[in-house]
Amino acid sequence: MSPREVAVIGAGPAGLAAGAWLARQGFEPVLFEAADSLGGQWNAASPMSGVWPGMRTNTSRVLTAFADLDHAPGTPVFPAQEEVLGYLHRYAAQAGLLPRLRLGTRVEHLARAPGGQGWLLRSRGGGQERVEVFARAVVATGRYNAPLLPDVAGLGSFAGEAGVLHSFGYAGPAGYRDRSVVVAGCSISALEIASELALAGARRVTVTLRRQRYVLQKLTAGVPTDHVAFTRFSALAGAVMPPAAVAQGLRNLVVSSTGSPEQVGAPAPDADIFAAGLTQSQHYLGLVAEGRIRVRPWIAGVAGREVTFADGSSEAADAIILGTGYRLSLSFLAPEVAQALGLDDQHIDLHDHTFHPELAGLAFLGLFDQVGPFFPVLELQARWLAYAWSGAVAAPDVAAMQAGLAACRVRRGGPQAVPMHAMALLFARNAGVEPDPDRWPDLRRALLFGPLSPASFRLVGPDRCADAAARMMTDAALFGCLVSPSMTDEEAARWEAVRAGLRANAA
Known part of the structure; x- marks a missing residue:
């Protein structure tokens, strides 16, 4: 067992992001994929995929991408399934993941290795069973591949x-x-x-x-709605405003752009x-x-x-x-692992959706029910995971993870979906890559009110990029909005109110 070898279960967007960032931190990921090709949900030929040929994304190409690779020139604002799949193939090749893939290989069992060191993985591919022990493992099998059927009489x-x-x-x-x-x-x-x-x-x-x-x-006034609805400002405001005010603000945004359903x-x-x-x-x-x-x-x-x-x-x-949703299915987990996780059809108990204090060396990626663009959040979660395991940032200690589990269990009784912008800031802060808008006055407006693009998380921290600011500004100005770097008086007043609330919370 190599101490740097990591089993990544799944080669869809989550598994590819995990593999890419683990490799950048010096690990040796091995990606297990049950289908004959990578892509996860975006591989329409896979029996685990719920998409269909020609299906279009509901998120813009800017927010259906990772920071290290743009979509090909000429890609429409909302790419088709085939275009997203091609993008994932290019991403895997650029990240050097193709030799690390084990395609057509289904993971049948994952358990603690004998002696408690590492993770025992049993897989089957090409008619052959294989049992291996890895120092670490990442579960990135996706949240939307086990249909939930309603109980309807007859x-x-x-x-x-x-x-x-x-x-x-x-x-x-x-x-x-x-x-x-x-x-x-x-x-x-x-x-x-x-x-x-x-x-x-x-x-x-x-x-x-x-x-x-x-x-x-x-689209909202010609701008992709995910650029308008899922901003850093909205996430920060949601942390300090009363829930009723947050709900009313979101409702006002929706109704002002598309109306309310009863109108039609x-x-x-x-x-x-x-x-x-x-x-x-x-x-x-x-x-x-x-x-x-x-x-x-x-x-x-x-x-x-x-x-x-x-x-x-x-x-x-x-x-x-x-169209009745999906249940959470991780049938390959050993019963004692599933029990520790409190796993059922809809819930899994994890600290910040990723770690469990009783399961060292095991992590979960992309298993949350999310509202909004997915790719930037997956990348941020993968970065945090890779940084925490490599020591680039401090890993959460047992006390922090226990507190995270307690908060997770409290949420079981309420809605499970989490807005993309809130999730993105959570993982960015954990990874040490969330820029402070006030430290970037020339970028402040784009950081707060522009799209929460992957490039905006390459300004600071590990893996910051010299061209991140230019790329972020290009994303912000792409559809004719936020061309001016200066905030309007209304935006400045809103930010000052939220900033005061953030300072009060910190104090």
């Missing part, structure tokens, strides 16, 4: 000719042309699938939901946006307004082709597509 008896399908298995609209489809759920995938079906010739599309969420579109004929969401939830779809609200998507309450039952809703209405359907 669902198994559905007799529509196109059947029942979870959105994980959706492969595009061709099979639903001129058919009546019920789409269950109000997540991004449910609304995007419903919209695609309505635009691609389905005879009738009905969305059925337990609660109406607020809906953001991909959908149900009215809860006035508290955190209670209602937030989703995203470029076309959904417009299609509801045009009557091309109908909205009904949740399914009460199914009998043959007839789908009955909670309000007593019903309709005959040819297909039911379930």
